Amino acid sequence: MSFQKHNYAKSLLLTALLSASSAFADTVWLNNGDRLTGTIKSLDAGYLVIETAYSGNVRINFNDVKTLSSDTALVVRDTSLQRDYRAKLVAAEAGTVTLNGVARQGDAAEPVSQAVALDSIKRVVRPRPFLNEASFSGRIDLAASQKFASTDTKDYTLDSHAQLRHGMWRHRLGADYTRSRENDTDSTYNYGAGYSLDHFISRKAFWQGRVSYRRDQVEDLTRQVSYGTGPGYQFWDDELGSFSVSALLNRVHYKYKDGYSEDDYAASLRWDYVRYFMGQEIELYTRGEVLRSFNGETDFAINGEVGTRYNVNSTLSLYLKYARHQVSGSRSGLNQSIYSTGLGIKW
Structure with missing residues (x-):
């Protein structure tokens, strides 16, 4: 009985660790039902790059993405090249994503929390911190x-x-x-x-x-x-x-x-x-x-x-x-x- 309890406790701990690690990871859901977790690096010319712990950098055709989310704010530019966003990505309905952050157009900036179509996003870049660790x-x-x-x-x-x-x-x-x-x-x-x-x-x-x-x-x-x-x-x-x-x-x-x-x-x-x-x-x-x-x-x-x-x-x-x-x-x-x-x- 004590052996079973010990295994049960280990299983709970492992589940908690996995849940914690995924909670602080970016996530990409694909149209075929697959899901990838890691760190979103960039989106450019129709290809999304996400760094995973198990496969390194994975390139995904952005047309295959259903929705996605990020743990931190990313720099997002729309296809009209008129607006830049500094926002977190929040998973939404298929073909859309919610931007929570700040939108900039010229010198003007305003808070934003809205769902946008994935095909309206031209580029995503992960900003590098000015002051960082070695x-x-x-x-x-x-x-x-x-x-x-x-x-x-x-x-x-x-x-x-x-x-x-x-x-x-x-x-x-x-x-x-x-x-x-x-x-x-x-x-x-x-x-x-x-x-x-x-x-x-x-x-x-x-x-x-x-x-x-x-x-x-x-x-x-x-x-x-x-x-x-x-x-x-x-x-x-x-x-x-x-x-x-x-x-x-x-x-x-x-x-x-x-x-x-x-x-x-x-x-x-x-x-x-x-x-x-x-x-x-x-x-x-x-x-x-x-x-x-x-x-x-x-x-x-x-x-x-x-x-x-x-x-x-x-x-x-x-x-x-x-x-x-x-x-x-x-x-x-x-x-x-x-x-x-x-x-x-x-x-």
């Missing part, structure tokens, strides 16, 4: 190929980016490595790393400090070192992507293969853009820096990349990327274009 994310892109013919060719590419965010601070670290060999002779061999620290003054404005290093074992320009500081602006940062720019005053150092070195001050413009489509399945991105020297022999420099990515799931992706490294001036500079495709790993 969060760490990153990605590594890998590509390698080897060809045996009249000439033996080996190509290796590695590119990594990591970000740590806590409170008013954001740390970003990036590193890359590229090497191409033909018959044991390097045709391309370079690597570099960069670190930036952002301190947010407001929700969008921040002050940035940055240092970068690049080494080349083949070209005449063998080393580039830059460090600088300046203001930046975060236009947006949510589940559908992010876009930020910064303008820096830099101190740059160049060293050449013949031993000549050059130091100068320069101004630079940096950018970082990411946009997701098709329920975060497709990703377009570009990041880089354009630098202009004030009075040195080196006039102009650019380090940047642009690419697209197919996200197989929340961890693995396939990417295609073009990277550009160029330094122009009166001395022998640098002019590299690198195309790569491979596998990406995200955490």
Whole structure:
């Protein structure tokens, strides 16, 4: 009897825990009778993304959704693009959802609690808190190929980016490595790393400090070192992507293969853009820096990349990327274009 009571108590506890966990989860009801619980991440281009504990990110055609609910307020935009809502979603009749929160149209805002048709909703985004606990994310892109013919060719590419965010601070670290060999002779061999620290003054404005290093074992320009500081602006940062720019005053150092070195001050413009489509399945991105020297022999420099990515799931992706490294001036500079495709790993 005591054994049965013990099992009964465990069952009650388990049921209570499951009920509590589902009570603090977003829920999506489908037209076929299925129900998914987790965290609603975004709605864009007709695809709803919900993060579940059992299957990771799940993409759902929004036409298959019967109704849905959220535990916290989301940013909702209607198809007319005239109204934005900051509201909780409350399950309603089939094909509708109730919005409880605030509606904004231009500069005007008013409380709202009304049922709207699902087909009147164009976009849903989960807002990211301005002040948050420490969060760490990153990605590594890998590509390698080897060809045996009249000439033996080996190509290796590695590119990594990591970000740590806590409170008013954001740390970003990036590193890359590229090497191409033909018959044991390097045709391309370079690597570099960069670190930036952002301190947010407001929700969008921040002050940035940055240092970068690049080494080349083949070209005449063998080393580039830059460090600088300046203001930046975060236009947006949510589940559908992010876009930020910064303008820096830099101190740059160049060293050449013949031993000549050059130091100068320069101004630079940096950018970082990411946009997701098709329920975060497709990703377009570009990041880089354009630098202009004030009075040195080196006039102009650019380090940047642009690419697209197919996200197989929340961890693995396939990417295609073009990277550009160029330094122009009166001395022998640098002019590299690198195309790569491979596998990406995200955490």
